[in-house]
Amino acid sequence: MIVSGLFLCYFLDSTSLNTPTTRISLDNADSFEVIIDMKSKSEVLIIGAPGNVGSYVVDYALAQKMKLRIAAYDFNDAKESFKDDVDICFFDFFDQSTYESAFSGIKQAFIIRPPQIVDTKEGMIPALQFAEEVGVEHMVFLSLSGINRRMPHYYVEQFLKRSSMRYTFLRAGFFMQNFSTRFLQDIRDRDEIFVPAGKGSISLIDTRDIASVAVYALTNQAKENRIYELTGNVSLNYYDIANVFTKILGRDIVYPKPSPKDFKKKRLMLGWHPEMIEVLDMLFRMVRWRLAGKTSDNLEKLLNREPITLEKFVEDHKYLWMKNTGGV
Numbered sequence: 001m002i003v004s005g006l007f008l009c010y011f012l013d014s015t016s017l018n019t020p021t022t023r024i025s026l027d028n029a030d031s032f033e034v035i036i037d038m039k040s041k042s043e044v045l046i047i048g049a050p051g052n053v054g055s056y057v058v059d060y061a062l063a064q065k066m067k068l069r070i071a072a073y074d075f076n077d078a079k080e081s082f083k084d085d086v087d088i089c090f091f092d093f094f095d096q097s098t099y100e101s102a103f104s105g106i107k108q109a110f111i112i113r114p115p116q117i118v119d120t121k122e123g124m125i126p127a128l129q130f131a132e133e134v135g136v137e138h139m140v141f142l143s144l145s146g147i148n149r150r151m152p153h154y155y156v157e158q159f160l161k162r163s164s165m166r167y168t169f170l171r172a173g174f175f176m177q178n179f180s181t182r183f184l185q186d187i188r189d190r191d192e193i194f195v196p197a198g199k200g201s202i203s204l205i206d207t208r209d210i211a212s213v214a215v216y217a218l219t220n221q222a223k224e225n226r227i228y229e230l231t232g233n234v235s236l237n238y239y240d241i242a243n244v245f246t247k248i249l250g251r252d253i254v255y256p257k258p259s260p261k262d263f264k265k266k267r268l269m270l271g272w273h274p275e276m277i278e279v280l281d282m283l284f285r286m287v288r289w290r291l292a293g294k295t296s297d298n299l300e301k302l303l304n305r306e307p308i309t310l311e312k313f314v315e316d317h318k319y320l321w322m323k324n325t326g327g328v
Helices: 054-063 075-082 096-103 125-133 152-162 176-180 184-190 207-219 238-249 260-269 274-288 298-303 310-321
Strands: 044-047 068-072 087-090 108-111 138-144 166-172 201-205 226-230 235-237
Touching: 044 054, 044 096, 054 068, 054 207, 068 075, 068 096, 075 087, 087 096, 096 125, 108 207, 125 152, 138 152, 138 207, 152 166, 166 207, 176 184, 176 310, 184 310, 201 207, 201 238, 207 226, 207 298, 226 298, 235 238, 238 310, 260 274
Parallel strands: 044 068, 044 108, 068 087, 108 138, 138 166, 166 226
Antiparallel strands: 201 235
């Protein structure tokens, strides 16, 4: 089964969606202009760039002078995004003829599940089996907070646990970047955040923080397998979130607390894919049931700094939600 668009709001990590992806350097990341000898052997593979997480992983890894190879389905987009900074190859999880050029000679890989792949046993495991066979030693996998067997990430985790490769799982909370992509038009055009979350709270995380931990995992290799729960340090309900947007954007942004029925009806009217709507409804059921608000201090311990706040995220990207900007 393949669903176009987004599977679970946590991980809107593909530029295949027709929404803007903005990359903003943090103050403590002085420069990403690192010269890489393209004749040298790439040692780290990035799958998921360009994208909301993958692009930052590339930026931060280059800042550490890592020798990278990007495996991208949209080869031209990757070439345009990263110019001559990295080695880039075409890659398709469903095309085994692309596996060798991606994984050959690679020791470590950062991987993201493409949002259109729901059946990961068919869509991702063959590539990971190939990676193991050709000697990849360490996989850093962007997974889900609160993962269970109904989620496609679960089967990737289970395969990696059984494999001979070391693994690091980044079990991340809800992406702040969903507000600047999937729900951008709600805020920019309609001054609302229209999701069926009830009064439940969520723990948000900026994808820049996820990328920072990913590069930490790639540069600080432990012999043991690692699982990191990654969230911000506060849990917010959607009234709180709307208030943050109101304060920073300078106009009222409301959370009308729609019912699941009203949410589905409105999204269908807006032309959203029915299967995606059902998946989002399942996700927000977790929020309504108070299952999505857990926070962790892992990020602060790993990076020796506090997570990026929602206020910082909105301030950095506020031009996206300004009226008559078109979101760009």
